[in-house]
Amino acid sequence: MSFFELDLQAMMEWRHTIHRNPELGFEERDTSRLISECLDSWGYEVTTGIAVTGVIGRLVFGSGEGPTIGLRADMDALPLKEETGLPWQSQVMGKMHGCGHDGHTAILLGAAKLLSEIHASDNHLWKGTLVVIFQPAEEVGGGGGAQRMIDEGLFDDFPCDAIFALHNFPGIPVGQCEFKRGPFMCSSDKVIIRITGKGGHAGLPHLAVDPTQPLGALILGLQSLVSRNLNPLHTGLISIGRIRAGETYNIIPELCEMELSVRALQPDVRETLRNRIHTLAEQIALSYNCQAHVVYETGYPVLINSDKEAAVIGEVAQSVFGAENVDIDASPLTGSEDFAYMLQHVPGCYVLIGNGDNGYTGGERAGPCSVHNPHYDFNDECMNGGGQLWLKLIEHYFTRN
Ligand SMILES: [Zn+2]
Numbered sequence: 485m486s487f488f489e490l491d492l493q494a495m496m497e498w499r500h501t502i503h504r505n506p507e508l509g510f511e512e513r514d515t516s517r518l519i520s521e522c523l524d525s526w527g528y529e530v531t532t533g534i535a536v537t538g539v540i541g542r543l544v545f546g547s548g549e550g551p552t553i554g555l556r557a558d559m560d561a562l563p564l565k566e567e568t569g570l571p572w573q574s575q576v577m578g579k580m581h582g583c584g585h586d587g588h589t590a591i592l593l594g595a596a597k598l599l600s601e602i603h604a605s606d607n608h609l610w611k612g613t614l615v616v617i618f619q620p621a622e623e624v625g626g627g628g629g630a631q632r633m634i635d636e637g638l639f640d641d642f643p644c645d646a647i648f649a650l651h652n653f654p655g656i657p658v659g660q661c662e663f664k665r666g667p668f669m670c671s672s673d674k675v676i677i678r679i680t681g682k683g684g685h686a687g688l689p690h691l692a693v694d695p696t697q698p699l700g701a702l703i704l705g706l707q708s709l710v711s712r713n714l715n716p717l718h719t720g721l722i723s724i725g726r727i728r729a730g731e732t733y734n735i736i737p738e739l740c741e742m743e744l745s746v747r748a749l750q751p752d753v754r755e756t757l758r759n760r761i762h763t764l765a766e767q768i769a770l771s772y773n774c775q776a777h778v779v780y781e782t783g784y785p786v787l788i789n790s791d792k793e794a795a796v797i798g799e800v801a802q803s804v805f806g807a808e809n810v811d812i813d814a815s816p817l818t819g820s821e822d823f824a825y826m827l828q829h830v831p832g833c834y835v836l837i838g839n840g841d842n843g844y845t846g847g848e849r850a851g852p853c854s855v856h857n858p859h860y861d862f863n864d865e866c867m868n869g870g871g872q873l874w875l876k877l878i879e880h881y882f883t884r885n
């Protein structure tokens with residue numbers, strides 16, 4: 485299909501348009517409108533309003549036989565003040581496409597356009613149903629846009645045989661791709677622990693019950709869960725991000741509070757940590773005559789790439805990027821991603837594509853930085869590789885019989 489080419493110019497323009505007007509989770513109205521107007525003009529059956537701003541495009545090749553393949557892009561920006569100084573810098577104070585979701589959206593739009601051109605041409609024998617999924621609110625906790633799309637019927641109305649998503653990754657050179665079958669990204673939970681004692685005068689500790697004692701023991705004890713309760717070859721971590729106790733030096737506080745980030749690469753590790761945090765907090769508090777109350781807020785699950793789909797995209801990625809530029813056994817990440825919810829319902833694979841060292845920015849402090857940094861920018865040089873990956877993946881599924 486070599487005479488069909490990605491419209492890289494249009495992809496760059498969509499990306500810059502979306503970048504200038506970043507919209508936070510569930511507020512992606514202009515982005516959503518741009519996407520649905522494009523899909524509609526290319527002949528897709530378009531569904532809008534799923535999970536508030538989500539957009540789904542469906543295109544049937546042949547007469548309904550063949551596999552149904554979903555491709556997902558995220559659309560939301562971050563509450564961050566952009567400092568790149570680029571010509572397409574955010575025009576909205578305090579909001580920024582600091583994770584490259586503008587790029588993911590533009591890549592999927594570019595692939596969708598090209599696939600519609602192949603669909604409209606006479607000289608193909610493709611069979612299958614393409615479902616392009618533009619998801620809101622990846623950055624929003626508490627289930628994110630992916631879970632909400634599923635709750636509102638995404639896979640009931642558009643049952644898929646396999647689904648795929650990509651994310652850019654600063655630090656991996658442009659033109660390289662990496663992922664891993666099995667657990668690839670960690671679950672991420674938030675835990676709030678409140679320890680209650682009995683407040684009193686700092687000079688009369690025997691008349692009070694000091695909750696800072698179990699708090700101190702718990703800070704140390706929590707790390708023993710990782711080192712003593714987990715299989716050393718598995719991955720779990722606990723970070724204490726916030727601690728609060730008391731107001732001033734001469735009062736024994738009544739209440740202490742801490743907040744934890746708990747991550748795990750295996751679902752059973754996640755369960756072990758969850759159970760042991762409860763037990764440890766409650767029993768330590770009790771041993772100091774205090775009481776602990778644990779609030780466990782479940783976040784994104786472990787992201788697990790399925791074996792068969794990982795093998796397929798590995799083969800396709802090697803044909804796009806070159807075998808030497810694809811790592812199919814990359815190190816897992818301790819970050820999390822709400823595409824994990826979609827992978828709980830449909831087998832599929834999530835891959836990373838290199839964004840380079842972010843040397844592409846024209847800002848004052850241009851240089852290597854990660855996503856979620858005010859100097860970050862998605863690298864437009866990734867567009868071709870990302871678009872080709874989606875194109876070749878669909879070609880593989882729709883032409884293999
Ligand atoms: Zn992000």
Ligand SMILES: [Zn+2]
Pocket residue numbers: 583584585622651
């Ligand atoms: Zn992201």
